[in-house]
Amino acid sequence: MAGIRVLEVAQFTYVPSAGAVLADWGADVIKVEHAEKGDAQRGIVKVFSQNVGEEGSTFSPMMDGPNRGKRSIGLALEKLESTRILHELIRSSDVFLTNFLPSARAKLGIEIDDVRAVNPRIVYALGTGFGHSGPEADKGGYDSTAFWARGGSADSATPPGAQFLTAQPVGAYGDNIGGMTLAGGIAAALFTRERTGTAPTVDVSLTGVGAWATQMNVNLALVNGGPLPKFDPVAARASNPLTAVYRTADDRWLSLAMLQPGRYWREFTERIGRPELAVDERFDSAEKLMANAAEASEIVAAALAARTKDEWVAAFDGMEGQWAVVQNTHEVGQDTSLRAIGQIADVVDAEGVTRQLVGSPVQFDREAPQLTRGPLFAEHTDEILREIGVTDQELLNLKIAGAVT
Structure with a gap:
């Protein structure tokens, strides 16, 4: 995205994390923060x-994660003196990215028609809680409400x-998933503009991202005519002993996901030191293993509980079947x-x-992005204004008026 300006x-994480992804990909991302207050997340x-x-x-x-690689300008959009600066920035940009609610966008002059009047070729991208239109278009939301609660994950994850x-298991969980989704939509919109000359709008709601994340079960519920039964880990073991989570001797967890138990059973039994199970008449075929899965899972649970996580990591090294350690955030x-x-x-850092x-x-x-830190509040105000032709005297006047930081 070198040469693309966003x-x-x-503010906060959801939409700024989309800007961070675009910055990772090489875009010049200019972050507009309120001239006095900055991004509320600060x-x-x-x-x-x-x-x-x-x-x-x-x-x-919290700031450097969703804002890495950007430049920050302090701009009071509510002041008339800032309008010319805003329009110059819009005119020189390829993407306008926002999560402000409709009433705020209208008040500040950053609705689609306002922005397109200045630059018809700009991709207008909007991240919302509950949708760009409809009864809740003016309703604010965070990922805990719009993504996790409304999108079906909270209920599905609660026994x-x-x-x-x-x-939610971690902070900004839905925000970062939504930000990546929004960044992908922006990339597709820029591709469309390149091919057709017309810049589309891009809209992504956190509830929509939540529904997409849970789509398999939502789709099944639509077919079923009602909510699905809650996931029961004990029942999962009873249907396939190799698609379950087991505790180790040091109270860690291993997640097994071998969807073809007949294929992987023999090697697995060798790895856990119980090769006789592969020829045990209760488990010596895929059909028998599935029919006696509850009994097999008890044996597997006892075997895995006898050794530590690190011992199993060594024992399973190179095993064909699919498995993983359940890692904590530091291990990630x-x-x-x-x-x-x-x-x-x-x-x-600074x-x-x-x-x-x-x-x-x-x-x-196959190259990892080279990251730079997030900007300090309004760190690049003077630099950005000079790039768009603002003179020193104009800059001083803007600061006196409180239009810029």
Whole structure:
């Protein structure tokens, strides 16, 4: 995306994470922040009882993650003095990216017609909670409400009889999935513009992303005429002992996903030190194994519970059947496969300290993106304004008027 400019008027994580992906792909992303307040997410100091930054450091995963590689300009869109600057930025951009609600877009002059009046060839991309139109178009939402709750994941992940609803497993879970989806839509829109000369609009809602993530079960529910039964891990073991999750001796978990148990059973029994199970008359064919799956799963559970996670990692090395360790978030950051392709990437913060961030998962020519840190608040205001021809005196006047930072 070198040579593509994205003008982002958005805050928090969902839509800014789309801008981060485009920046990973080489686009020049200009992040417009309110001239005094900045992105509201800059004000968050604690998440899940953890500080989002360190004392004496400007680096914050909450900001640098969804804003890596961008430039920041402080611009008070509500002030008339900022209009010319906004229009110059729109005129010089290929994509206008926002998550502001309709009332705010109308008030600030950044609705589709406003933006297209300045630049008819611009791709207008909008991330919403519940849709670009319809009864909830003006309703705000976060991924916990629009993606997780409304999209079907929360109910599906909560066992019957649970005292509490299962929460999203990590922060910004739906936001980052939605951001990648929105970035893909923008890429397709730019491709369309290149081929036809017409720039389409792009709309992605978090509820829509949530429904897409759960589409297999939603589709089955539509056929069934009602909600599906909740997933029961015990019942899953009872139908195929090699598609289940088992606890190890050190209270870790292994996830097995061998959908063809007859194919993998013999080698699996050898790897767990029970080769006699492959010729046991209860399990010596795929049909028998499935018919006696509950009994087989009890044997497998006992075998896997006898050794530690690390011991099983060594024992299963090179095994044909599909399996994985259930990793915690720190282990994901150390994952050997992710590091081998450069997806856990170095980034130097404003103080010169090397940090690490997860890179976006799409790679081109098998090269990992080279990440740069997220911008400090309004860090590039003067630089960007001079690029569009603002003189020093005009810049001073704009600052006096409070139109720019």
